Amino acid sequence: MSGSGKEAILTRCGYRCDLCLAYKENINSNEDRIKISDGWFKYFGFRIPPEDICCDGCLTPEEEEPRLIDDTCPVRICVLKKGYDNCARCDEYICDKLESRMVDRDDFDPMPEEDHRCFIKPYESRRRLDRLR
Numbered sequence: 001m002s003g004s005g006k007e008a009i010l011t012r013c014g015y016r017c018d019l020c021l022a023y024k025e026n027i028n029s030n031e032d033r034i035k036i037s038d039g040w041f042k043y044f045g046f047r048i049p050p051e052d053i054c055c056d057g058c059l060t061p062e063e064e065e066p067r068l069i070d071d072t073c074p075v076r077i078c079v080l081k082k083g084y085d086n087c088a089r090c091d092e093y094i095c096d097k098l099e100s101r102m103v104d105r106d107d108f109d110p111m112p113e114e115d116h117r118c119f120i121k122p123y124e125s126r127r128r129l130d131r132l133r
Contacts, residue, residue: 009057012079012086013101014125017057021118022069024054039119043108075101088132102126 009017017023021036033050041047048069058076060066068076074097075087084090087098094102103123105116 009059010086010128011058011076011125012084013058013073013075013098014086014088014129015101016122016128017055017059019117019122020055021122022053022055024056024067027054035118039115043111043115043119073101086129086132088129093129093133094126 006018009023011017018026020026021032021039027033030050033053036053037048037050053069054067055069056064056066058066058068058073060068062080078095078097079085079087079090082090087093087095101123102125103120104126105111105120105124108116108120111120
């Protein structure tokens with residue numbers, strides 16, 4: 001169980017859908033989409049148009065044709081090809097594909113706690129995956 005009161009949803013690379021503002025169940029308004037678009041731009045340097053922000057999560061089966069923020073994610077493709085739940089099960093942990101997706105709060109400090117909660121915490125995957133190994 002996550003601290004948010006929601007069940008933790010761990011992605012293929014260790015991100016947390018349940019904490020991500022772009023996850024379909026967390027979007028309540030266009031303002032939510034604008035907030036995440038602005039936050040990603042501020043901290044990661046890319047902007048996705050707010051109207052394009054809504055993710056079904058990478059655990060959604062392919063036959064359901066999921067809406068994904070990054071439908072070409074090399075980590076998801078690799079994990080599915082190898083038949084794992086996530087990268088923690090892989091003998092090549094931590095590979096270059098996964099390393100390129102790792103996010104660490106220390107790379108962004110100092111930052112307001114609200115920004116950490118909204119834009120960084122959902123994507124801090126290293127410790128989550130390490131615990132699963």
